[in-house]
Amino acid sequence: MTENKSLVSTDSLVSQAHRLSVAPMMDWTDRHCRYFHRQMSRRALLYTEMVTALAIIHGPKSRLLDYSAAEHPVALQLGGSVPAELAQAVRIARPWGYDEINLNVGCPSDRVQSGCFGAVLMERPALVADCVRAMISEADVPVTVKCRIGVDDQDPETVLPDFLDHMVKAGVRHVIIHARKAWLQGLSPKENREVPPLDYDLVLRMKKAFPDLAISVNGGITSLAQAEGFLAAGLDGAMIGRAAYHDPGSVLIGADRLWGDPFAPDAFAVVDAMRPYIADHLAGAGRLHQITRHMLGLFTGRPGARGWRRTLSEGASRTGAGLDLIDRALDEVQAAAAA
Structure with a gap:
């Protein structure tokens, strides 16, 4: 049984929700986690775990896509690299009424690489552009992309602006950038969240280079104060991952002040x-x-x-x-x- 929106969402509403978001995290950000997080913040954008396009096409749709209407604003993150499959998954998911559809171009796990999606797609920006065009053609809500600054021996100074240019030309209006490279060989997914150095300055430079593209930053953010700093520096949003899970009270209780909302339950x-x-x-x-x-x-x-x-x-x-x-x-x- 699907659960549709209790309120009509707009691009503006989702854009504002990006000021603070909780990262999609496999095995963690399921519907129960999101409902729990929503009790602490009425405003932050919440993400599903990544779901592959093929799982939605062939799998148990209600189990994969159902959620509580109380979770809004909530985004569905998809994994895949075949434009037609991603378009079909978006079409199937439409009745569930998610506020945003996001494409994963950042996960470095071996399982994801073997399916030719996730961070490995940083090497194929033209294919990613084809994927998001196909998704946009079936979506009635914004389609966004979550990416890395590069992979392996790529030069982020060259690769990231080229990638973002492809996204803009494909019609993407918001990108979430994990400010680390992903090393596809030699590092585990856990190490990929900790070992490659963070380059926040590069993300800030990308905002200046692409002023009309909304950009959120992800990676290594552990507090609301850090998130506020990135907003003050001109970015459109900050995405917090593990800190929002392991210490949700300090991250999410009081977070609505970022929208001028005093909601802060103990x-x-x-x-x-x-x-x-x-x-x-x-x-x-x-x-x-x-x-x-x-x-x-x-x-x-x-x-x-x-x-x-x-x-x-x-x-x-x-x-x-x-x-x-x-x-x-x-x-x-x-x-x-x-x-």
């Missing part, structure tokens, strides 16, 4: 907001750990954070685990705070 209010959602999930034969695994970092840096994590980690996967376990985990936080 962590306990976030837990309360999750209760009806968790109860519905459990009533539908879901397991508690499917949701609470995304909530482990909520109290990071606060007294009782370890007890919160331990209680949920040890108990949420057990048969029959329910909301009472969350109460016990909260007791750990409250007891530590009172000590």
